[in-house]
Amino acid sequence: MAVNPLQHLMPTCSGARAAAAGTAFGAEPAEDPRSGTLRVNEIFHSIQGESTWAGEPCVFVRLTGCPLRCTYCDTEYAFREGDAMTVGQAVDRVLGFACPLVELTGGEPLAQKRAFDLMRLLCDAGLTVLVETSGAVDISPCDPRAIRILDLKTPGSGECARNRWANLADLRPADEVKFVVTDRADYEWARGVIAERGLATMVREGRLRAILLSPAWAQAAGREVAGTPGLEPRALAEWILADRLAVRLQVQAHKVIWDPGMRGV
Numbered sequence: 001m002a003v004n005p006l007q008h009l010m011p012t013c014s015g016a017r018a019a020a021a022g023t024a025f026g027a028e029p030a031e032d033p034r035s036g037t038l039r040v041n042e043i044f045h046s047i048q049g050e051s052t053w054a055g056e057p058c059v060f061v062r063l064t065g066c067p068l069r070c071t072y073c074d075t076e077y078a079f080r081e082g083d084a085m086t087v088g089q090a091v092d093r094v095l096g097f098a099c100p101l102v103e104l105t106g107g108e109p110l111a112q113k114r115a116f117d118l119m120r121l122l123c124d125a126g127l128t129v130l131v132e133t134s135g136a137v138d139i140s141p142c143d144p145r146a147i148r149i150l151d152l153k154t155p156g157s158g159e160c161a162r163n164r165w166a167n168l169a170d171l172r173p174a175d176e177v178k179f180v181v182t183d184r185a186d187y188e189w190a191r192g193v194i195a196e197r198g199l200a201t202m203v204r205e206g207r208l209r210a211i212l213l214s215p216a217w218a219q220a221a222g223r224e225v226a227g228t229p230g231l232e233p234r235a236l237a238e239w240i241l242a243d244r245l246a247v248r249l250q251v252q253a254h255k256v257i258w259d260p261g262m263r264g265v
């Protein structure tokens with residue numbers, strides 16, 4: 001049998017694949033971030049209803065799953081419902097709406113590690129990326145270009161003990177902090193946190209974009225959430241004015257525009 005004189009220089013089958021992929025022998029090829037899998041509840045185009053971005057057209061990517069069970073949660077359907085989708089497919093769906101603003105929400109979007117790839121690729125595509133997060137998970141791995149809307153869970157949420165206070169040290173000038181207020185006790189708690197943690201000073205000095213106080217919308221009990229009677233926006237407005245509290249009152253605009261129980265808006 002003829003022997004190829006260059007046989008000893010030819011890579012083995014696996015070596016040939018590694019060489020073709022441009023990697024050193026023995027090293028794993030770099031994973032394509034578009035190929036990772038997410039569980040997605042829904043992707044839709046609507047009007048942003050909250051934060052300082054309220055009123056702007058926005059694409060929402062609602063990821064499945066949340067480790068919390070807030071009393072006032074209006075997205076219980078996102079705890080478990082959803083379909084597998086690659087990060088690349090999600091990016092392409094978002095870009096298909098031709099909208100410069102996108103929000104990752106949930107559920108708790110940061111509970112899925114591929115959410116960090118998704119936000120990075122959306123930022124790379126030139127979109128403004130908002131991340132609505134419960135405040136219970138570490139926000140520090142977020143892309144530096146992403147804007148975090150960080151909930152601080154009030155006692156009335158039933159999940160106050162889950163607040164990850166270390167997140168406050170990671171806040172950036174474009175980020176916003178939100179309190180959903182169910183009653184007067186929640187309001188006083190939020191007022192105390194704002195003072196103790198120096199949040200109003202952070203806004204004044206340009207280290208935080210806004211502090212949002214949102215009256216809880218009435219929510220019926222579900223299978224996994226307790227429900228809440230809600231709080232009149234007027235009551236919250238009067239407390240804020242009486243205290244000269246340096247915050248921004250927000251009412252969920254999408255619930256005023258559409259039926260409050262409607263999905264996909």
Ligand code: SF4
Nearest residue numbers: 066068070073107134
């Ligand atoms: S953090 Fe609370 S309000 Fe948000 S999805 Fe989870 S349970 Fe619902």
